[in-house]
Amino acid sequence: MQTTQGKAHTIHTLIQKTREIFLSIGFDEIENPVFIQEEDVYKQYGKEAPVILDRVFYLGGLPRPDIGMSDDDITKIKKIAPYISTDKFKKILRNYREGVIEGDNMLEEMIKNLKINATQAMEILDLFPAFKNIEPVCSRTTLRSHMTAAWFLTLEAEMEKQAELPLKFFSIGLRFRREQKQDATHLRAHYGASCMLVDKNLKIEDGMSVAEKILNEMGFANIIFTKKKATSNYYVQDKEYEIFSGGIEIADCGMYSRTALKNYNIPDDVDVFNIGFGLERILMVRNNIGDVRKVLYPQFYEDVHLSAQEIAKSIGLLSVPETAEGINIAGKIYETAKIHADEKSPCKFLCFEGNLMNRRIKISVFEDEENKNL
Structure with a gap:
C-alpha cells in the first residue's frame, strides 16, 4: 500500500x-x-x-457499593462455579469497596484469585443488582x-x-x-x-x-x-x-x-x-x-455535494434474481425501461407476460405522476 x-x-x-x-x-x-x-x-x-x-x-462518579452475600447468593454462585472460595470472593468485594481494586480490574481479580473463567465471573457479578443500580453522585469539581x-x-x-x-x-x-x-x-x-x-x-x-x-x-x-x-x-x-x-x-x-x-x-x-x-x-x-x-x-455537519453520477453509483439493489427465469425477467424490465426512458407520464409499458411459479403474471413499468419522464 x-x-x-x-x-x-x-x-x-x-x-x-x-x-x-x-x-x-x-x-x-x-x-x-x-x-x-x-x-x-x-x-x-x-x-x-x-x-x-x-x-x-460538574463531575460525577459512581460510588462503590457495600455488597454482602446471603446464603441464597452463595447457593447461586456455587451453581455457576462449584469450587469457588466464597471467603476469597468476599475479600475481593471488600477490596473493591475500599478502592484497593479498580472497577476495570474487577473481572481480572476474580479470574486470577477465584480460578474461574471470564464467563463465570460475569455471571457471578450479574447476581448482584447493587452493581447495576448505582446512581452517579455529583462532586464540587467542575470542568473549566x-x-x-x-x-x-x-x-x-x-x-x-x-x-x-x-x-x-x-x-x-x-x-x-x-x-x-x-x-x-x-x-x-x-x-x-x-x-x-x-x-x-x-x-x-x-x-x-x-x-x-x-x-x-x-x-x-x-x-x-x-x-x-x-x-x-x-x-x-x-x-x-x-x-x-x-x-x-x-x-x-x-x-x-x-x-x-x-x-x-x-x-x-x-x-x-x-x-x-x-x-x-x-x-x-x-x-x-x-x-x-x-x-x-x-x-x-459539512455539506455534501454529489453529482447525479455519484448518487447513482451509491445506489444498489437489496436483492437480485438468482434463477434463470428471474434473470430473464429482470433483463426484460431493464430493456423496456431503457427503450421508453424518455416517454412522458402518465405512462405504462408491458415488460413481460407469461407463466412463473405456476401462475400467469404480467409485469409493467409505469409512472403515474404527470409531466415526468418514465
Missing part, C-alpha cells in the same frame, strides 16, 4: 500556528488545569458565580468553562515560587460550556487560546499592544478595541475590552481585578493582563463558515 501524506484537522493546524506565534514573541507555554473546584469560581466571580456555575459541567479559571491557579503557584517578573504565559486547550443546545453558534466543548502578562506597573495599553501584535501575526488587520458595557467580575471595572477586526469580534481582553487576585495571594503591586479567543471562531471568520459545527466536526 502506497503511503501518502495525511491531512491535518484545520483546528490543530491553527493551534500549531498559534503556538508558534506565542513562542516567537517570548511567551512560555503552560498546560492549565482542566478540573476546577467550585470554590475557585466563587473566588474569581464573587456574586456573579451562581449564574456562571449554571453554565459549567473559561481558561481564566485556571490562570488564577497557575499564577498563584508561580508567585509562591517567587518567580521573576515579568511573566509571559500562554495556554491552548478545551473549554466546556453547558449550553442548552448545540447549534451553528454554540458548542459544549471548544478550543480556546489564552495568554497572561504579569508585571509591576502594567497598564492596559501595554496589554493591548501585545494583543494587537498577536492578532496581526494571525492575519488580522485594523484591530479595534471596544470597551465592554458589562465587565466580568474577575476584571477591573471598565478594563475589559472586546476586540474586533473587520467588524467581527475575534477576542476578549482585560486587566484582572485586585479582589480576584487577592483571593490567590497575589501582591497588590502586581498587575495581570489577559487575552483569550476561541479558535473555532477564528476559523469561521477566516474561511467564511457560518456554522461552528462545520469547523470542528466536518464529518457530521
Whole structure:
C-alpha cells in the first residue's frame, strides 16, 4: 500500500500556528488545569458565580457499593462455579469497596484469585443488582468553562515560587460550556487560546499592544478595541475590552481585578493582563463558515455535494434474481425501461407476460405522476 501524506484537522493546524506565534514573541507555554473546584469560581466571580456555575459541567462518579452475600447468593454462585472460595470472593468485594481494586480490574481479580473463567465471573457479578443500580453522585469539581479559571491557579503557584517578573504565559486547550443546545453558534466543548502578562506597573495599553501584535501575526488587520458595557467580575471595572477586526469580534481582553487576585495571594503591586479567543471562531471568520459545527466536526455537519453520477453509483439493489427465469425477467424490465426512458407520464409499458411459479403474471413499468419522464 502506497503511503501518502495525511491531512491535518484545520483546528490543530491553527493551534500549531498559534503556538508558534506565542513562542516567537517570548511567551512560555503552560498546560492549565482542566478540573476546577467550585470554590475557585466563587473566588474569581464573587456574586456573579451562581449564574456562571449554571453554565459549567460538574463531575460525577459512581460510588462503590457495600455488597454482602446471603446464603441464597452463595447457593447461586456455587451453581455457576462449584469450587469457588466464597471467603476469597468476599475479600475481593471488600477490596473493591475500599478502592484497593479498580472497577476495570474487577473481572481480572476474580479470574486470577477465584480460578474461574471470564464467563463465570460475569455471571457471578450479574447476581448482584447493587452493581447495576448505582446512581452517579455529583462532586464540587467542575470542568473549566473559561481558561481564566485556571490562570488564577497557575499564577498563584508561580508567585509562591517567587518567580521573576515579568511573566509571559500562554495556554491552548478545551473549554466546556453547558449550553442548552448545540447549534451553528454554540458548542459544549471548544478550543480556546489564552495568554497572561504579569508585571509591576502594567497598564492596559501595554496589554493591548501585545494583543494587537498577536492578532496581526494571525492575519488580522485594523484591530479595534471596544470597551465592554458589562465587565466580568474577575476584571477591573471598565478594563475589559472586546476586540474586533473587520467588524467581527475575534477576542476578549482585560486587566484582572485586585479582589480576584487577592483571593490567590497575589501582591497588590502586581498587575495581570489577559487575552483569550476561541479558535473555532477564528476559523469561521477566516474561511467564511457560518456554522461552528462545520469547523470542528466536518464529518457530521459539512455539506455534501454529489453529482447525479455519484448518487447513482451509491445506489444498489437489496436483492437480485438468482434463477434463470428471474434473470430473464429482470433483463426484460431493464430493456423496456431503457427503450421508453424518455416517454412522458402518465405512462405504462408491458415488460413481460407469461407463466412463473405456476401462475400467469404480467409485469409493467409505469409512472403515474404527470409531466415526468418514465
